[in-house]
Amino acid sequence: MTRLSLKFKLTTLVVFLVTVGTFAFGKFAFRGLNDTLDKATGLGVLTAAQTLAESVDPGWLTSLNLDAAPDMEFGRLQRQFKKLVAYGYIKRAILVRLNHRESVDHVLNVPVDNSKDYTPSGTKEQLAGSLYLQESPGYHLATLERPGVYVAGWVPIMQKNEQVGLLVLFIDATEIQGTLTAINVAMLAILFLLPFLAGVVTYKFSAGFEKTAVTDGLMGIYNRKYFNQRLEQEVARAQRYGQLTALVMMDIDFFKRVNDTYGHATGDITLKSLAKWVSDSVRTTDVVCRYGGEEIAVILSHTGIAGAQEFAERLRLKISQQYVKDPGEGVEFRVTVSMGVAQWEKGLDPIGLVKRADASLYHSKHNGRNRVTIYTEDIHMEPEKHKPSGDDRQ
Numbered sequence: 001m002t003r004l005s006l007k008f009k010l011t012t013l014v015v016f017l018v019t020v021g022t023f024a025f026g027k028f029a030f031r032g033l034n035d036t037l038d039k040a041t042g043l044g045v046l047t048a049a050q051t052l053a054e055s056v057d058p059g060w061l062t063s064l065n066l067d068a069a070p071d072m073e074f075g076r077l078q079r080q081f082k083k084l085v086a087y088g089y090i091k092r093a094i095l096v097r098l099n100h101r102e103s104v105d106h107v108l109n110v111p112v113d114n115s116k117d118y119t120p121s122g123t124k125e126q127l128a129g130s131l132y133l134q135e136s137p138g139y140h141l142a143t144l145e146r147p148g149v150y151v152a153g154w155v156p157i158m159q160k161n162e163q164v165g166l167l168v169l170f171i172d173a174t175e176i177q178g179t180l181t182a183i184n185v186a187m188l189a190i191l192f193l194l195p196f197l198a199g200v201v202t203y204k205f206s207a208g209f210e211k212t213a214v215t216d217g218l219m220g221i222y223n224r225k226y227f228n229q230r231l232e233q234e235v236a237r238a239q240r241y242g243q244l245t246a247l248v249m250m251d252i253d254f255f256k257r258v259n260d261t262y263g264h265a266t267g268d269i270t271l272k273s274l275a276k277w278v279s280d281s282v283r284t285t286d287v288v289c290r291y292g293g294e295e296i297a298v299i300l301s302h303t304g305i306a307g308a309q310e311f312a313e314r315l316r317l318k319i320s321q322q323y324v325k326d327p328g329e330g331v332e333f334r335v336t337v338s339m340g341v342a343q344w345e346k347g348l349d350p351i352g353l354v355k356r357a358d359a360s361l362y363h364s365k366h367n368g369r370n371r372v373t374i375y376t377e378d379i380h381m382e383p384e385k386h387k388p389s390g391d392d393r394q
Contacts, residue, residue, distance in 0.1 A: 042139035045153030045171050048090055050137065053167040055080060058159035061097055066105060074108070081110035091150075092170040096120055096132055098163055104132050107165070117144045132166055141173075148174040216290040218268060219275035227289035227297055231350045234287075234299055238344045245344040246308035247357040248298040250278075250316075250337045253369040255294045258324075258335065266326045270294075270335060273324050281315050297357070305343040305374060312339045312372040320370060336370035343375075 060073050070078075081093040095108040104127050106119045113119070120132045127133055131142065134154050142152035151173045157165035214226035222230075231247070238245045252258070252274060259267040271294055278296055279288050287299040300308050316339055325332040340360025344353050360373040373379070 041151050041171065041173055042153060045090065045151055045169050046137060046139045046155070047153075048084070048088065049153045049155040049167055049169045052080070052084060052093065052169070053155040053157060056095065056157050056165065056167060058157055058164050061095075061107070061157060061165045062159060064097065064107065066107070077108060078110060081108060085110055089171055090169050091172045092118060094118055094120075094168045094170075095157075095165065096168070097165045131168065134166060135163060142170060148172055150174075216275075219271050219290045219296075221275045221279060221296070222287060222289040224289065224291060227287070227291060227299070228350070230287045230289075231299055231353070234301055235344060235348070235350045235353065237301075239346075244302055244304040244307075245353075246300040246303045246305060246341060247344075247353050248300065248308055248312050248315075248339060248341050249291060249354075249357040249361045250296050250298075250312075250339040251361055251365065252294040253336045253338055253365075255335075258333075262326065262329060262331055262333075266324075266329055266331065269326050270324045273322070274319065274335070274337070277319055277322055278315065281311075281318060295361075297354075305341065308341045308343065309372060309374055312341050315339075316370065316372055338364035338369045339372040340364055341372060341374050 056077065057073065064071075064074070077095070081095075084090050085093060092113070093108070093110045094106075097105040097107050099105065103123050104120050106121045109118050120127060120130065124133065131140075131152055131154060135156060137153075137155045139151060139153040142150040144150055149172070151171050152168055153171075154166055154168045156163045157167060214222055214229075216223045234245045237243055252270065255267070255270070258270055274294070274296065275288070275290070278298065282288055282298060282300075285301050287301075289297050289299075291297040298311075300311065303311070316337060320334065320336045323332045323334055338361060340357045340363065342353055342356035342360055348356075356375040356379075359379050360375040363379050364371045364373040367373070
């Protein structure tokens with residue numbers, strides 16, 4: 001069964017939460033933005049209609065003879081309507097008269113337009129469902145024969161609690177609607193992008209977090225926990241596919257002497273330097289880990305005993321030629337390492353492979369140091385309780 005990585009789990013969780021949150025926020029934002037603009041537009045045209053309706057004399061409206069020549073009051077209203085349309089955002093103003101709800105008579109239309117959208121007249125039945133039969137102030141989107149998006153606002157003209165007319169104002173909301181659509185599209189693009197960006201950021205963060213969890217804080221290489229996981233994986237691959245796998249374990253010679261002579265701070269620099277020298281010498285497929293103390297283990301995939309021995313000898317020589325430098329103490333010195341090398345063989349588990357490499361390392365320590373020992377059957381693996389470790393291997 002495939003085990004999902006920590007970064008995959010975190011990324012999936014964050015993307016899910018951000019997607020749900022984005023959807024909820026987007027739904028709320030879209031609705032809120034639309035409602036706000038619709039309300040602002042509608043209330044604006046309704047306020048203008050209420051103001052203009054106050055200038056209409058109900059008595060004049062009821063007694064107006066539509067067949068006669070326009071009178072002075074008609075001219076005054078017409079000029080007022082034209083001024084509103086010319087200098088405001090109102091595109092059209094219409095005044096109609098209601099004859100006890102039996103018929104609707106068109107009275108005034110600015111600017112002049114004889115289309116049936118703007119010259120309503122007829123009986124109540126003929127105009128049923130139209131906005132010219134409204135009984136209370138209001139606003140809504142208006143559907144007209146001409147293309148575009150329009151909002152109408154209306155106010156009834158009352159005389160002694162009886163409605164005698166209706167003032168209707170129109171605004172062209174096509175531009176507003178276009179702007180709103182563009183905003184919505186932009187917001188939609190951003191909202192769709194958010195989960196992706198969240199996933200990328202989380203993946204990067206979780207990858208760093210996961211790496212930190214398996215990295216040794218001092219030496220900057222993988223820790224013992226990761227070593228155990230990877231060695232188990234490599235041995236499983238070797239068992240299944242028969243691939244070559246080798247393990248190299250190394251330990252600094254006389255490391256206790258470094259700490260006693262220069263101090264533990266310099267000792268830490270020594271460990272960091274060793275980790276860097278080893279890391280710079282391996283392939284990208286190899287795994288370098290701190291096994292414990294000053295001991296480093298290197299898992300060499302697709303490598304047999306001959307290749308592992310060549311690598312170990314080359315690395316041992318390289319380390320012996322390097323200088324550990326501590327500018328703070330003004331000192332520099334060389335160190336050597338002892339190494340043990342073992343190759344995986346059929347039927348050998350990870351613990352057995354570690355024991356072989358460790359026994360070879362122990363053999364190098366007790367047979368001259370600064371050398372590489374390849375595991376053979378005549379190298380006896382000591383019981384764990386008797387095996388020296390760390391500074392005891394001096």
